[in-house]
Amino acid sequence: MLDRKFVLENLEAVRQNCINRGVPADSLTRFMDAETKRRALLAEAEEFNRQANDLNNKMKGATPEEREKLKELGKSLREQKEAAQKSHDELDKTVLDILAHIPNMTNPAAPIGNDDQANLEIALGKTPIPKFDFKPLDHLELGKKHDMIDFEAGARVAGAGFYFLKNDAVLLELALQQFAVQLLVKNGFVPVSTPDVANTHTLHGIGFIPRGPETQIYSIENTDLNLVATAEITLGGMYSGQVIEAEQLPLKLVGISHCFRTEAGAAGRASKGLYRVHQFTKIEMFAFSQPDQSDALHEELRQLECDIFDAMEIPYRVVDTATGDLGGPAYRKYDLEAWMPGRGTDGEWGEVTSTSNCTDYQARRLNIRYKNKNEKGTHFVHTLNGTAIAISRAIIAIMENHQQADGTIKVPKVLQPWLGKEVIGQPK
């Protein structure tokens, strides 16, 4: 959520930002109108309150007759205040509703464009795209060959889009978690194992809308709880309503959680297999920072993602997300897209990580602030998030890129200690 005062004072910039992001900007006129009226009504209600407070103080020394008169007056003041307050509250709801749909401002350096076609490739990973002298298999075929993934059983138990990982896929999942968490702990992240559910308020704060049409979120019936789509939700919510000492910033967390997504309306060859599933495990980075730290911290998160995928010897490219493709809370976003030889006809890039600087957009709604010692008042923190490893997609990239002519799959060196082997499968 943007600051309402900021919107009021920077109407043209906010309007242009909406246009750049492909979000309708016509609500801004309504916003301005409602917010101006709301302020006037607030002043009115406060004035009635002040008069009523004044009157209550006179009550003490009053004679019985005076008291009766004051009572009447007080009652009418209270009624007038209630009326103003009620109109104010209604307008406030309108204002907040409009505000909720206005996206965050955008880093001026982000490429401007309508959709992912305008995304800008800004870097390539250290590992070159593999050249196979045989017909490479996709991860589904490889998974079947080495008995690693069972979609049929997943469907029997939970429906399409669910799966069982088996054998070396499980070892791989655990290895990926160990590798990512240990690397991040070495870089100053606090490891956190999070709840896999969160209440609706927290989801809203991060920018998810559960229980609406086309929601990506599973909700639990007869409760206020929802299955989380990412640990970003719980890690951000972890500090909602808190005031953090400035010296503690930046505060970096690495969360482990399951992620649940309904993936409403998504299907097709491009999302076969593990690429788009209803549940996966993810290691997620999250950080709270002071405003002047967040741009540098965002670069740091991106670099860590690169380090992780370089270490796993997976070819990837870094993409600077265009304005029209940014999520509402993001001020800037980088994606890592790994090369997936089994995707499309001859291999394609597929998103494996995403890191966003959300500036104070989430913090304002979640009310997460920081305080400088010996300084009056508080400020909103900036929040940032980034995928360390989304297990299911990382498994695709590993299996498909590291497959060999003899049918086996090389285990990246950094993961070997946890798998206890150098290759998956028997050569033949």
Added chain:
RNA sequence: GGAGAGGUGGCUGAGUGGUCUAAAGCACCGGAUUGCUAAUUCGGCGUAGGGUUAACUCCUUACCGCAGGUUCGAAUCCUGUCCUCUCCGCCA
């Protein structure tokens, strides 16, 4: 799941309808004094919104878990709700 107790400023904690503009202590900040890993003393010390100003300068409103209600007036009374603690039950 059942029974009970409780949620007050950074912390401890007093406060059961109007001098609450929330006592006191701790912590913290500034001054004074004595002097040496500190003591004593005086003063200050919450957050957010609106207005105002050269200026957190002054004024004002709200906030005692949260949301409602009663009342001229609520930290205080009533209802709901969330959370914490204790005991019991169940359980990995």
